[in-house]
Amino acid sequence: MPQTKRQMHLAVFWLGTGNHIAGWRMPGAFDSNCSWPIAEAGVKIAERGKFDLFFLADSLVSAPNDHPSMQSRLEPTTTIAALSLVARKIGFGCTVSTSFSDPFSTARVFQSLAHLTGSRIAWNVVTTNAPEAYLNFSRDANTEHDERYRVAEEFVDVVRGLWSGWDPGAVVRDRASGLFADRARVRPLEHTGRYFKIKGPLNIERPPHGDPLLIQAGGSEQGQDLSARTADIVFSVVNGDKDEAKAAYDSLKARMARFGRERDELKLLPGVMPIIGRTEAEAKAQLDRLQSWVSPTTALRMVSLRLGYDITKHDLDGPVPELPPNANSQSFARALFAKARRENLTLRDLYNIAAAARGHWVIWGTPTRIADTLQDWFEAGLADGFMIQPAYFPGAFDDFVDLVVPELQRRGLFRRDYAGATLRNHLRQDEG
Numbered sequence: 001m002p003q004t005k006r007q008m009h010l011a012v013f014w015l016g017t018g019n020h021i022a023g024w025r026m027p028g029a030f031d032s033n034c035s036w037p038i039a040e041a042g043v044k045i046a047e048r049g050k051f052d053l054f055f056l057a058d059s060l061v062s063a064p065n066d067h068p069s070m071q072s073r074l075e076p077t078t079t080i081a082a083l084s085l086v087a088r089k090i091g092f093g094c095t096v097s098t099s100f101s102d103p104f105s106t107a108r109v110f111q112s113l114a115h116l117t118g119s120r121i122a123w124n125v126v127t128t129n130a131p132e133a134y135l136n137f138s139r140d141a142n143t144e145h146d147e148r149y150r151v152a153e154e155f156v157d158v159v160r161g162l163w164s165g166w167d168p169g170a171v172v173r174d175r176a177s178g179l180f181a182d183r184a185r186v187r188p189l190e191h192t193g194r195y196f197k198i199k200g201p202l203n204i205e206r207p208p209h210g211d212p213l214l215i216q217a218g219g220s221e222q223g224q225d226l227s228a229r230t231a232d233i234v235f236s237v238v239n240g241d242k243d244e245a246k247a248a249y250d251s252l253k254a255r256m257a258r259f260g261r262e263r264d265e266l267k268l269l270p271g272v273m274p275i276i277g278r279t280e281a282e283a284k285a286q287l288d289r290l291q292s293w294v295s296p297t298t299a300l301r302m303v304s305l306r307l308g309y310d311i312t313k314h315d316l317d318g319p320v321p322e323l324p325p326n327a328n329s330q331s332f333a334r335a336l337f338a339k340a341r342r343e344n345l346t347l348r349d350l351y352n353i354a355a356a357a358r359g360h361w362v363i364w365g366t367p368t369r370i371a372d373t374l375q376d377w378f379e380a381g382l383a384d385g386f387m388i389q390p391a392y393f394p395g396a397f398d399d400f401v402d403l404v405v406p407e408l409q410r411r412g413l414f415r416r417d418y419a420g421a422t423l424r425n426h427l428r429q430d431e432g
């Protein structure tokens, strides 16, 4: 009998060197974000685990002391095109910035990926938080936070307008008459907005299984509005506090009504790094080992980036300073400052947290305990699933797929196999 129980959705945040800043130093761990065999192995584990999607973030700079996977990485859209040929069922999420790209080209890339992958693709719309990115794009300064979001709103509308310019079936391919495309069913965009002027139409017909989906991650007011209006998936930052997570979940879902959307049309997936051991002690020892490799230089860069302030001048063992919302990314800063206040943390505590999971939530324990936590959050209405951020690959991801996923399946919370062929199908699947 088909189950009707609400199903959890799982994505994996792929960084070839692991999500932990020092994950690559674990014996046997993958140590490159530029290697085809490594990326191929990663996506195959995710598909074995029946994950909804394999997610590639992006950065547009290479800074000293940054996370190793940010210093040297493959360009995500080309990587996804290759990966989709070796993993034929899983969906993909792929980051392209609205601040440093062009809408017509972006519409082409993603509509091509929708054709090539059989509509297993989502565009992760980011406004880019790296403060130095503008230096690589012939600009004199960074566009400020709220303006970046105004650009993003128009950018997304243009891209979606270009995708939908072709009616399904507009390409008739009538050999008898010689009519290839019925141009009455292809509409130019004729867009003149505040930032973009684009005639259209796109030079790509509609993919038979649907347009690309949208992912959004920014958590500021502007970010939430963009998500509530347009996103199919939202990747969020939580710090482990259930009340804060509940408030964020409810606020985003309530906001959707303003844009005439149903709550279920958007899946909210908080990021989480699960550290798994056969015993609680073993899991804690693994986390301690990873943390022992954190160097102050790399951790300081990470926490400064996340807070949006250069904290190198502050006393590391003093209290976390009270600082107003920063200009780059409000999501991480809000989550980290709130945790620091609640738990009375020092800056050193905070940089340890930021180094572990790049500012995301870390949980540790046995597979049962990890499954309990995920189930608890899912059933309490704090999440529709999770963006899993393994500390290192392949070992920590294998552990999740081989030990936690079966536990979630036994509990009827997660699919045992893919029911459909597209990413849209995976997200709408509410049967076991």
Ligand SMILES: Cc1cc2nc3c(=O)[nH]c(=O)nc-3n(C[C@H](O)[C@H](O)[C@H](O)COP(=O)(O)O)c2cc1C
Pocket: 056, 057, 058, 059, 060, 095, 097, 125, 126, 127, 128, 129, 130, 217, 218, 219, 220, 221, 222, 223, 224, 235, 236, 237, 271, 328, 329, 330, 331, 332
């Ligand atoms: C969970 C999360 C993931 C993000 N991933 C990326 C990324 O891969 N590349 C990027 O340039 N920006 C990324 N961003 C930055 C956001 O797109 C956005 O520019 C930034 O968070 C500022 O918006 P906010 O103030 O609304 O958070 C991410 C942000 C969050 C919160």
